[in-house]
Amino acid sequence: MYLHALGHFHPPNLLTNRFLEELGLETSEAWILERVGIRSRHTVLPLEYLRETRNRDVRAAQEAALFSNAETGARAARMALERAGLKPSDIGLVVGGGCSPDECIPAESNRVAEKLGIDAPAVDLQSACSSFCTQLHFLTGMRPERLPEYVLVVNVDNSTRVVDYSDRSSAVLWGDGSSAAVLSPRVPGRWRVTETRLAGDPSGAEKVRVPRVGHFTQHGAEVQKFAIRRSGETLLDLRGHYLARHPGKGPEDITFIGHQANLRMLESVQRRCEVPEARHLYNVHVRGNTGAAGAPGVLSEHWDDASLGDAVVLSVVGSGLTWSGALLERVLPGTP
Structure with missing residues (x-):
């Protein structure tokens, strides 16, 4: 894709x-x-x-x-x-x-x-x-x-x-x-989705809710811990998959874009997974939590940024509870 x-x-x-x-x-x-x-x-x-x-x-x-x-x-x-x-x-x-x-x-x-x-x-x-x-x-x-x-x-x-x-x-x-x-699925583009992950824990369905007619509610401390843990696991999994296929590469070659829930959560994931500062992209500090639009919105704002490198890992979490991720690899000239 x-x-x-x-x-x-x-x-x-x-x-x-x-x-x-x-x-x-x-x-x-x-x-x-x-x-x-x-x-x-x-x-x-x-x-x-x-x-x-x-x-x-x-x-x-x-x-x-x-x-x-x-x-x-x-x-x-x-x-x-x-x-x-x-x-x-x-x-x-x-x-x-x-x-x-x-x-x-x-x-x-x-x-x-x-x-x-x-x-x-x-x-x-x-x-x-x-x-x-x-x-x-x-x-x-x-x-x-x-x-x-x-x-x-x-x-x-x-x-x-x-x-x-x-x-x-x-x-x-x-x-x-x-x-x-x-x-x-067929026409080559700038990036290729080479790996994805999807997991969930429905027992946490009550922890983040928007009722049909009502306000957003969440169990803040519990959800933050969940988000940090699952975001980090997904990042490490997809990063490991990329490094296993590219022996000459290291963690410093992979850009991380996480769920834009809040900056302190993202910084915790960055520290735990040892993501270099230059490889951590975010916009939550000026955009707030924009939900499902957060991570793809960050990548969109950096669409023409050459410093993205050749690999990007998106690692996101959501109500459900659900967590998912995607590994994007730049399509280089001559690459099928």
Whole structure:
């Protein structure tokens, strides 16, 4: 499976730490930076709406939002298509997934495809924040002849609409963002997905929840420990797989992009797995936790960065509890 391009979109409204202080959350920039390392986040919601309501009513938030999920997903997809040199009509399948869809049905992917004018099947395959690597796992496991020439994967997470802004433990984390990826099972692209992982522990299903009509909740300390442990295990597994096939390479040759939950969690994984500073990419400090769009969004922001090297490991975790990962290897000239 080849990765031809990535795209991303973040809405313009910013939730700074100062803004959260002004909401009266009994927090401070020093407290936020010490615990989660996040300076700012994006939101689809009007700032005045948050000042007035603190988002007490999630139904009202959906109406107040300046962008729908379909709109933000389509913007990320247009960037990916432009980078790939393709048109919406080239896409033969759309796959979506994330944490907070606009509707139960139709699938979020249908709404994005409708916005883009794509006339093709559209389905959702989601495992919350770990959705992107989960989608790669299933797509790479399919027989290539059963897939179209090009597949569009869209991850939309405008989750500030389900955050209670009187709860500082949640409010300091979440930001809104969307990502999109153009894949092909046959046409060579810039990167190739050479290995994926998917695992889960359904006994932890209660630990991270967004009810149908209600606010995001999580068992913070337990989830953080889970995320650090499983992210590290997945990174070491995929990194070991790459090094076994490339004897001349070392850990310093592999770029790590983790689930953008919070910077302190990512730094813990980096230390435990001995990832060099230059090989750890993230954007959570300025984007917040953008759910399923987090890790692919980081890679999208570095799409033309030569310092990525020849191998990237994505290692993500999500509600369920689920964890997944993907090893991407650069397609070098003359490589089949």
